Amino acid sequence: MKKVVAIKEYCVACGLCEVYCATVHSRYPDSVLKAFKLSPQKPVSRVFLEKSEQWSGGIQCRHCKDAPCIAACITGAMYRNRDGIVLLDEERCVQCSTCVIACPYGLIKESDMGGRKVLLKCDLCYQLAESPTCVTYCPNEALIWVEEGETL
Amino acid sequence: MNYVIIGNSTAAIAGVEGIREVDSQGEIVLISRETHHTYSKPLISYYLAGKVSRENMDYRPADFYARNRVKTYLGQEVTSINPETKTVHLEPEDVDLSYERLLIATGGSPIVPPVFRGDYLNLHQFYCLDDVLNLSRSLEEERPRKIAIIGGGLIGLKAAESMVLRKQHVIVIEAGPYLLGSIMDREGAALVHEHLVEQGIEFYFSRPVIQLETGARGIEGLILEDHTVVACDMVLLAAGVRAAYPPTVAGGLKTDLGILVDNYMQTSIPGIFAAGDVAQGFDMMAEVSRPVPILSGAYRQGRIAGLNMAGQKKESSGIMAFNSIPLLGLNIATAGLSTEVGDDFTPLSKTGPGKIYQKLILKENRIHGLIFVGDISRAGMYRGLMTKKADISSYRQHLLSSDFGLKYLPEEYIEEVL
Ligand SMILES: Cc1cc2nc3c(=O)[nH]c(=O)nc-3n(C[C@H](O)[C@H](O)[C@H](O)COP(=O)(O)OP(=O)(O)OC[C@H]3O[C@@H](n4cnc5c(N)ncnc54)[C@H](O)[C@@H]3O)c2cc1C
Numbered sequence: 001m002k003k004v005v006a007i008k009e010y011c012v013a014c015g016l017c018e019v020y021c022a023t024v025h026s027r028y029p030d031s032v033l034k035a036f037k038l039s040p041q042k043p044v045s046r047v048f049l050e051k052s053e054q055w056s057g058g059i060q061c062r063h064c065k066d067a068p069c070i071a072a073c074i075t076g077a078m079y080r081n082r083d084g085i086v087l088l089d090e091e092r093c094v095q096c097s098t099c100v101i102a103c104p105y106g107l108i109k110e111s112d113m114g115g116r117k118v119l120l121k122c123d124l125c126y127q128l129a130e131s132p133t134c135v136t137y138c139p140n141e142a143l144i145w146v147e148e149g150e151t152l
Numbered sequence: 153m154n155y156v157i158i159g160n161s162t163a164a165i166a167g168v169e170g171i172r173e174v175d176s177q178g179e180i181v182l183i184s185r186e187t188h189h190t191y192s193k194p195l196i197s198y199y200l201a202g203k204v205s206r207e208n209m210d211y212r213p214a215d216f217y218a219r220n221r222v223k224t225y226l227g228q229e230v231t232s233i234n235p236e237t238k239t240v241h242l243e244p245e246d247v248d249l250s251y252e253r254l255l256i257a258t259g260g261s262p263i264v265p266p267v268f269r270g271d272y273l274n275l276h277q278f279y280c281l282d283d284v285l286n287l288s289r290s291l292e293e294e295r296p297r298k299i300a301i302i303g304g305g306l307i308g309l310k311a312a313e314s315m316v317l318r319k320q321h322v323i324v325i326e327a328g329p330y331l332l333g334s335i336m337d338r339e340g341a342a343l344v345h346e347h348l349v350e351q352g353i354e355f356y357f358s359r360p361v362i363q364l365e366t367g368a369r370g371i372e373g374l375i376l377e378d379h380t381v382v383a384c385d386m387v388l389l390a391a392g393v394r395a396a397y398p399p400t401v402a403g404g405l406k407t408d409l410g411i412l413v414d415n416y417m418q419t420s421i422p423g424i425f426a427a428g429d430v431a432q433g434f435d436m437m438a439e440v441s442r443p444v445p446i447l448s449g450a451y452r453q454g455r456i457a458g459l460n461m462a463g464q465k466k467e468s469s470g471i472m473a474f475n476s477i478p479l480l481g482l483n484i485a486t487a488g489l490s491t492e493v494g495d496d497f498t499p500l501s502k503t504g505p506g507k508i509y510q511k512l513i514l515k516e517n518r519i520h521g522l523i524f525v526g527d528i529s530r531a532g533m534y535r536g537l538m539t540k541k542a543d544i545s546s547y548r549q550h551l552l553s554s555d556f557g558l559k560y561l562p563e564e565y566i567e568e569v570l
Pocket residue numbers: 074096098158159160161162163164183184185186193194195196197228229230231257258259260278279280306307310396398399427428429430445446447448450474475476477
C-alpha cells in the first residue's frame with residue numbers, strides 16, 4: 001500500500017501541506033481563498049507540521065497494519081477500506097475520542113465545528129484520483145507518496 | 153476446520169475476522185444468547201440519550217455474517233461445553249453442535265449487590281441492549297422524577313450522563329470515596345465530580361446502600377450505611393461487572409477472575425480459546441495475568457484467538473487498559489496503571505487552567521500510567537511511549553510541557569512517524 005512519507009531534510013516548514021489539506025477537506029475544496037474566507041468554521045488540517053530547531057516534516061496517520069484505533073473504536077466507525085486506508089465514518093462516530101488515546105502518534109485530533117465536536121484524521125485523499133493533496137502541493141517534494149518500505 | 157464461537161460482541165466478531173484472515177473455507181458457527189445483530193455495548197448510553205440511532209449501534213454492517221459465511225444461532229444459550237465429545241449444548245433449541253476449535257467470548261455479567269436481589273419493578277440493569285430497550289420503555293411509561301444510579305464507575309457515569317441528557321434528576325450512590333475509583337485518582341475524580349455537580353447530578357459517597365424502602369412502585373428509597381434515606385422513583389444498577397463464566401464445562405477450565413488464557417488465547421483445554429471480558433490474559437502494564445475488560449482488549453484478544461484457531465501462530469504481547477470517556481462535555485482519558493501510588497512510582501502532574509488535569513505515573517524512566525482530564529489531545533502520544541516501554545530519561549523535563557511532541561523524542565521514533 002502507498003503511504004505518504006515526509007523527508008525532513010527537504011522540508012522547509014512552509015506549512016502548505018496543512019493549508020491544502022484543510023482546503024481539500026473544506027466546503028470549498030478547489031479554492032484556498034474561498035475555503036479560508038467563506039467557510040463557516042476555519043478549515044482544519046489532518047496533516048500536522050512538526051518542527052524542531054533541526055528538522056521539520058508534515059506528519060499524518062500511518063494507516064498502521066495492526067491499527068490500534070480500529071481495535072479501540074467503540075462503534076466500528078473506524079475501519080479499513082479495501083485499499084488498506086484507515087478511515088473514519090463520521091456518520092457513525094459518537095466522538096468518544098477513544099481513537100485519540102489509542103493512536104500512539106497522536107495523529108487523530110478533535111476539532112470543534114461550530115459547537116459540534118468532530119474527530120479528524122488523514123484519509124489519504126482516497127476520493128481523489130491523484131496523489132494525496134499534501135503531496136501534490138508540497139513545493140519541494142518533502143512529502144512523497146510511495147509504496148511501503150520504499151523511500152526515495 | 154470447523155469453528156464454533158460463543159458470543160456475538162466485540163471479541164466474537166474479532167474472532168470471525170481473525171479466522172477469515174487465514175481460513176476462507178472453514179465453517180464458522182456463532183451462537184449468542186442475545187437476539188440482536190452484533191451491536192456495540194458502549195453505545196447503549198448514547199442510544200438512551202438519543203445520540204445514536206438503533207441502526208448505528210451495529211458493530212458491523214448488516215451483511216457481516218453473510219459476507220464472512222457465518223452461520224448464526226441467535227437467541228440461543230450455550231448451557232454446557234463437553235471437551236470430550238467436542239460439543240456445545242444449546243438451549244432452548246436443545247441441540248448439540250460439534251466443534252474442532254471453540255472460542256468462548258461470552259463477556260461479562262453485571263454484579264447485583266445482595267441488597268438488590270429481588271424482583272423490583274423499577275430496578276434496571278444498565279449493561280446490554282435489552283436493558284436499555286426496557287429502560288427506555290419504563291422511562292416513557294412511568295415518568296420517574298428521581299433516578300438513583302448505584303455505582304460511580306465508568307458505566308454508572310455513562311448511565312448518569314444519558315439520564316441528564318434526558319432531563320432526568322439523577323442521584324449517584326458510590327460506595328467508595330470518589331468517582332471512577334478503578335481508573336482515576338482523587339484529584340482527577342474531584343474535577344469530574346465538580347463538573348457533574350454543575351450539570352445537576354447529586355452524589356453520595358463512601359456509604360453503600362444497606363436496605364431498601366419499598367412500596368407499590370417497587371423501590372422508593374435507599375437507606376445508606378449512615379441511615380441517610382435517599383428517595384427515588386427508579387434505580388439503575390451499575391455496580392460492576394464480572395466475567396460471565398461459561399456454563400458447565402465437563403473437565404473444567406482453569407479460571408481465576410476470568411478464564412485463564414495464554415498469549416495465544418488458548419485456555420487450559422486444547423482446542424478451546426477464550427477472549428474478551430470473559431478471559432484473563434496478560435496485562436502488559438501490570439505485567440501480570442488479570443482481566444482488562446475493555447473493548448479494545450476484547451477486539452485484540454478476539455482477533456488473536458481467531459488467527460491461532462485457524463492455524464496461524466500469532467502471539468499477543470498483552471493488552472493495556474485504556475479508556476476515553478467524555479462525560480457531559482468533559483473529556484477524560486486514562487491508561488495503564490493510572491491509579492498506582494506505590495513507593496516506586498513518581499507522579500508527574502499539571503493542573504489548570506480550568507478543568508484540566510494531566511498526570512503521568514513514572515517508574516524507572518518509563519511511563520506506566522496516565523490520567524488526562526479536560527485536555528486529552530496528547531494522551532495518545534504518551535500512551536504510545538507506554539506501549540513501547542520507551543526510556544524517557546532524555547526528555548523527562550519536557551513531559552507534559554505544552555509543546556511536548558515528536559521533536560523531543562529520539563531519532564528512531566521520529567523516523568517511524570515520518
Ligand atoms: C455502558 C457501557 C459502556 C462501556 N464503555 C466502554 C468504553 O467506552 N470503552 C471500552 O473500552 N469499553 C467500554 N465498555 C466495555 C465493553 O463494552 C466490553 O469490554 C466489551 O463489550 C467486551 O466484549 P466481549 O465480546 O468480551 O463481551 P460482551 O460484549 O459482554 O458480549 C458477550 C456476548 O456473549 C453472549 N453470551 C454470553 N453468555 C452466553 C451463553 N452462555 N451462550 C450464548 N451466548 C452468550 C452475549 O449475548 C454477547 O453477545 C462499556 C460497557 C458498558 C456496559
